Amino acid sequence: MNTAPPALLDEAPAGPPRRTGWYPLDVTEVRHLSADTVAVTLHVPTGLRDVFAHHPGRHVVVRHRQASGTSGTSGTSGTELRRSYSICPPPHTPTALRLVIKRSGSGGFGEYATTRLAPGARLELSAPTGTFALPRLPGAHHVLLAGGTGITPLAPMAAHALRRDPACRVSLVHSVRTSADAVLADELAELKDEFVDRLTVLYVLTREDRGSGGGPLARRLDASGVRRLLAAVDARPGPDTTFALCGPPGLVATARHVLADRGVDPSLVRWELFTSDGTPPRAPEPAGQAPGAGEYRVTALLDGRRRAATVLPHDPVLLDALLRSHPDVPYACREGVCGSCRAKVVAGQVTADGQHALDDRERAAGYTLVCRARPRTPDITLDFDA
Known part of the structure; x- marks a missing residue:
């Protein structure tokens, strides 16, 4: 996912979109598009119409809890799965929220959606986000x-x-x-x-x-x-x-x-x-200036609030350290693809590989993907609102 130009076909609202919060929406239709792909339509209540107003190219994150000991069964406990999906409204009902979901393996949300999800179910979604859009060039x-x-x-x-x-x-x-x-x-x-x-x-x-x-x-x-x-x-x-x-x-x-x-x-x-090469993130590299044995500090600015965490030696990336005490920090794929955890490094330095969702301009401007970033300095400040 890359940075949009200043002028888009559909102007973005002033200020950054809210990055935290989950909204329960009811499934109204599950239609099979192919053997392994479904279109899931969800009802957006009147009170949430402004939250889910979006421009073409934006995406949402679906949060799903897989019950312990099951494969693809919805539950209130067990492993939490997150996946990012582009919004694709039905052509004749542009106000409806529709997601196209493909099964890409066993045990994930795609398997659940294509085999078990049915009308009447309820899914938790983030607010739409993203910068994927066409430049505004009349007659292009x-x-x-x-x-x-x-x-x-x-x-x-x-x-x-x-x-x-x-x-x-x-x-x-x-x-x-x-x-x-x-x-x-x-x-x-x-x-x-x-x-x-x-x-x-x-x-x-x-x-x-x-x-x-x-x-x-x-x-x-x-x-x-x-x-x-x-x-x-x-x-x-x-x-x-x-x-x-x-x-x-x-x-x-x-x-x-x-x-x-x-x-x-x-x-x-x-x-x-929409997918990566599967390269896993590496463990943090040691830094001689660390305040303790392998200890780093990270501060996150999100929705106008500050969140602080300590990065321990066994934390693969900064995201894991933040989630330990701040579960509202945004993320989805953990593979550097969806861009949900994009943040700007405003203090300190990080190192990261496999940041597929960033382009050269974003990297040069100091942005990183927290699901891939590791600390290089003892104190780091990340701005998710930038």
């Missing part, structure tokens, strides 16, 4: 590249751009394994009918052979494939062409390298990841 050509469920934020971003700017054009490329995995295809077809002259939708099927060889687009998206797709949608680098990428790290990295090689202005490229 917006080129969107999605891999798998990376289509979830890009589909509403495309619809919003087309409806807000009658002079813009959108080209959307969706890379999936087979045609059965192309979730939201029916909705995109309706959007194409509505904007037939301004919307182009292409699908890349990486594991499905259509005819002899499957055609020029039926292959995994390597660098040459990305270049051919850009040519197919007439994506010419320039001040009036923007790019938004969402998918697994390999696809996003490949596309970013291709765009950089073509001289695309980095400020016109927006990207977000």
